[in-house]
Amino acid sequence: MAGALPVAASASAQAVDGDTSGSGGSSLVMVLDSSGSMGDDDGAGRTRMESARAAVGTVVDALPDGHPTGLRVYGADRPQGCTDTRLVRPVEKLDRDAVQTAVAAVRPRGDTPIGLSLQKAAEDLPEPSGGAVGTRTVLLISDGEDNCGTPKPCEVAEQLGKDGTGLRIDTVGFQVEGAAREQLECVARAGNGRYYDAPDAAALARQLQRAAQLSAHGYRLKGERVAGGATVGRAPTLRPGQYLDTIGQGEKRYYAVDLDAVSTVDFAATAVPQPGAAVDTFDGLSTAIVYGAGSGCVTSTEHFSQREGATPLTSAVSRIRSVDGNRRCDEAGRYWLVAERKSKKGSDGARWPVELLYGVEAPLAGGVTPAQSQSEYGAGGKTAVLPSGDPRDVRGGTGFNDARKLGEGVWRDRVLPAQTLWYRVPAGWGQQVRYDVEFANEPTVKGFSGTYSYGGTQLFTPARFPVSTEGGEFAPTTLYSGRPAAVRMGSVPVAWTNRFEYGSAVRPVHSKGDFYIAVTLGAKAAEIAENPRIGFVLRVAVLGNELAGPQHGAPALADKGGDEHGKKADNQGNSTAAEDIGGAGGAGWTGSAAAAGAGAVVAVIAGLVFVRSRRRAATQTTRGSA
Secondary structure (H helix, E strand, C coil): CCCCCCCCCCCCCEEEEECCCCCCCCCEEEEEEEHHHHHCCCCCHHHEEHHHHHHHHHHHHHCCCCCCCCEEECCCCCCCCCEEEEEEEECCCCCCCHHHHHHEEEEECCCCCCCCHHHHHHHHHHHHHHHHCCCEEEEEECCCCCCCCCCHHHHHHHHHHHHHHCCCEEEEEECCCCCHHHHEEEHHHHHHCEEEEEHHHHHHHHHHHHHHHHHCCCCCCCCEECCCCCCHHHCCCCCCCCCCCCCCCCEEEEEEEECCCCCCEEEEEEECCCCCCCCCCCEEEEEEEEEEECCHHHHEEECCCCCCCCCEEEEEEEECCCCCCCCCCHEEEEEEEEEEEECCCCCCCCEEEEEEEEEEEEECCCCCCCCEEEHHHCCCCCCCCCCCCCEEEECCEEEEEECCCCEEEEEEEEEECCCEEEEEEEEEECEEEEEEEEEEEHHHHCCCCCCCCCEEEEEEECCCCECCCCCCCCCCCEEEECCEEEEEEEECCCCCHHHHHCCCCCCCCCEEEEEEEEEEHHHHHCCEECCCCCCEEEEEEEECCCCCEEEEECCCCCCCCCCCCCEECCCCCCCCCCCCCCCCCCCCCCCCCCCCHHHHHHHHHHHHCCCCCCCCCCCCCCCCCC
16 A cells, blocks of 8 residues: 655755744834824824824734844934934843834834845844744835935846845835835835735724734744755755755756655745735746656746735646657656746745655555545536534634644634635545635725736645646636635545646545645735735535555445544544644555565556546646636
8 A cells, every 4th residue: 555654855955944032033114204294194083103002012912922023213313314223122032012012102203214224123033043934024014215315226126126035025005106106005015915005093003904914913933944056067956855945037956866766756835025016927846857868848837927926836747657668758767847037027036935845655565456546526516505503613723834734614814905825635545635615705905996806726636736727627716806705625535646647636646645735826816805804714625435455346434423524523623633733634645665576566557547538648737826
C-alpha cells in the first residue's frame, strides 16, 4: 500500500518556522500625521486629531496580544521644520495602554515631512528573529501631501519596497483629494501596499483596522532556507521536504533532485506577495520538471486572473511514469525542479517569498492492483446536497501551514479585503470534497455605487495541487458588491489511478489526505463594505464511503460514529484532530520513496488497465487560477 512516508530534511538548510512571539516575524509601525491641519474640524464636531486618536485606539484593541507595534509621529514638535519626525513608541511587544497614552499626548503643530518619516519608519521595524520571514508594515495616516519636497515620498517608498522581502507600506488618506490622494496612492503602490480612503471618522477607524489586521495575520511561512540557482549548474540539491526561497520579477530558480525510475514526484511552489500589491491579470507563477540538457518533462502556470491585488499563488507539477516506461523523463537520474515568476511592467517589483514542497510517492507494493480511476463528479457535482443548519464559528488559518482543520458541517468566518483564509478537510480513498462559500449581505458605505469586487475560492490536493475547474462544473469566483454571492467548488473522488488521467481536474486527485480550501475576498471590497471584515458561510461535505486502501475491491471502513455528518467532533464542531497543524497533507503522500523493485513497476503498469481514459498526459499544461 502507498502510505505516509518520513520527510527527509536537508541538514545544511536553515529551518524557518516563525518566531516565538506568535507574530510570525511580522511587525507594525503606525506613522501619524500631526501637522497643523490635523487640528481642523473633521465635519462631525471633532478635530481630525481627535478622530485619529480614537481610530488608533480601536486598532490596538483589535490587534493580537503581543503583536510588535510602534508609533511614529511627524509635525508634532514645532510649528515649522522638515526634520520634525519622532518615534513616540518603539516597535515592541504590544502594550495597548502605552500606545494609547502616547497618541493622547500628541498635539498637531507643524509641517508634513512624509518622505523622511517613511525612511525612519522602515528603520524602526526590527528584522524578524530566528530566520523568520514575516511582514514588516508601515501604516501611514495623513490628511495631506508632503510639503517638504525632499526626500520625495513616492521615491522613498519605491526604494524601500525593492530593498527587501516582506516590507509593505499602507496609506490611509483622511479627508484627502486631488494631489494629496494621488501622492498617498503612489506611496502605497510603490511600497507593495494598499491605499485606503477615509472620508470621515468612521471610515478612518474601519480602514485602519483593515490595514493593521492584514499585517498581523499574514501568511505564516514554513520551511528550510534554500537559495535556488539561476542556472541548472548553480542549483542546490534538495531531498524531499519543505523549503523557503525568494523570487524576483522575471526570475527562474532551479533546484536539483535525484529521482528513481518508478516513483511519482510532486513539486509545488507557493508565491506569497504582499496582500493587495499591484499585479496584472496575466502575472503568474510557473513550475516545471526538467531532465538532461534542459528538456522539459512537465510544466504548469497559474495566473492571478484579476487586477485588484495580489494573493498567494500556487503552481504544481508531477512526474508520473508513463504507460510503457520508455519516455526520457521516466529514467532515473538527475532532474531539476524549476520555479519561474512572470510579471508585467507596473506590477509589484518586490521579491516574493516562495514556499516549496517537494514530495515523492512510492509505487504500490508488488501484486497490488489499484482501483479504477474516478473522472466524474457524480454525487459531488454542483447540485450536491450540502449540510444545513446553524453555522458554527471558526477562524481560518493564514496559509497551508496553519490551515484550520474542519469536519463536515456549516461554518462561519469573516475575511478582510485582500485576505485569503485557509482550511483543511480530510478525504480518504474513494471520497470527494464538496463545498460552497456564501458571502454575506453586508451594509455598504455611504455613497457606494457601481463598485464591484470578487469573492473566490480554490481547492488544493494534499500535495498542494490546485484542482482545476476545467469542464465548467464549477467557477472559482463571483462578483461581490455587498449583496449575497456564492461560489461552489469540489473534487472528483480520490483514486490512485487518477494520476494517469488527462484532465487537470482529475489527475492531481490521486492521494488521500488533507485537502485545502482557500477563500479570498478582493481588495476592492474595502471600497464597498461598511464592516471591517465581511462574513461568509462555508458548507462542507465529504461524500462517499472511505475505502480501506487504493486497491481494487478495497472494503469500506467501518463507521466510527460521530456527529450527524459521520465525523467525530469536539464541542466546537471540529474534527477531533482539529488542532493538529501540519504542512503536507496526510497519509498516502510526501517523503522519501522506499526502495522499489521490479514488482512495484509491474504494479504501476497494471494500474493502467483500470484507467477509464487511457490517454497519455500532455508534457506541457498551462492553467489559470482564481
